[in-house]
Amino acid sequence: MTLTLTVDGPRWRAHLESVAAAQPGIVPVAKGNGYGFTLGRLARKAQWLAERGHDVRTLAVGTYDELPEVAQRWHGELLVLAPWRPWVPVPAAPLGRRLVHTVSRLGDLRELLQRDPAARVVLERMTSMRRHGMAARELWEAGELLRKHPGARVEGLALHLPLGQGTHLREVTRLVNDFVAAEIPTRGAPQVWVSHLTDAELATLRSQYGDFTLRPRIGTGLWLGDRGALRVSATVLDVHPVERGDAFGYRGRTAPKAGHVLVVSGGTAHGIGLEAPTGEQSIKARAATLARGGLDAVGFVRSPYAIDGKQRLFAEPPHMQASMLFLPHGARVPEVGEEVDVRVRYTATAFDRVVVTA
16 A cells, blocks of 8 residues: 555646746756656656747756656756766766756866866856855856856856745846856856746846846746645555553554554655754744644654544654554544545655556
């Protein structure tokens, strides 16, 4: 029995087309676990968008190790979001000619051009996120270096912006102006490869920089933007009635009261019960964290499994491929083989099956 992601195919495809139509030059992002869909499926769907006539020319992956899975399913350009480093081999042709490297350090640019004088690159500028990127002065030096390597192909400027920080227009304007001032030699119209901008911000930038081509990199908003098209379900594998004091599970915990222990598909191998920090700083979010900690102290932890619309408690920590839930007396007891809903973080979940309806 499996943990299954079921996709309403017509609704999902309609959403993908609506996003692609609204964002000319869109760069779909396929990285990590493929947002739950797998990298190969996302590469095929990006190819489908291109064949449907949408302006999809480049597919972005997270790392160089992800290239083989997508390169045969997607026939256009490939952008690697992780900055190139000297220990990364430079892929040979024909993949090498499709590949666009992200370069975030001046020393790496020198090394890459020595290995491949015709490399295609985007230059990443440091943003307020402060993860990767060159300073303004380094862009000036990069411009001088690139003018000595006329065979190199600069595809433009890359910006990775933080989430939930209000408008980014002022920051983006300043960084684009730095790129212009550095006189970076580009092939054709300069491009700005950018993430985490709203539709309104992109529209404003297009009006301000008519000579530039904006290339919005979109992952979550594209693949997961219509959650109503997605359903995650697990299977009830076993049901056991328990009385207060009955022992169960690996750790010999005892039932706090009469009810049922349910065994359902999905465990730590799928990402169930493994939660990354959310980064929320609101009072409500902190209170929820404290509440979960209190439940954990007495052995009650809310699970992502929902039965009849109500999230149920883990009876004990999830096992590798299954989980045990406690269902109190009086609640409807599902049958073995019945499917129950599961709320998951798609980017951290490995599904046994992905079913896309026709």
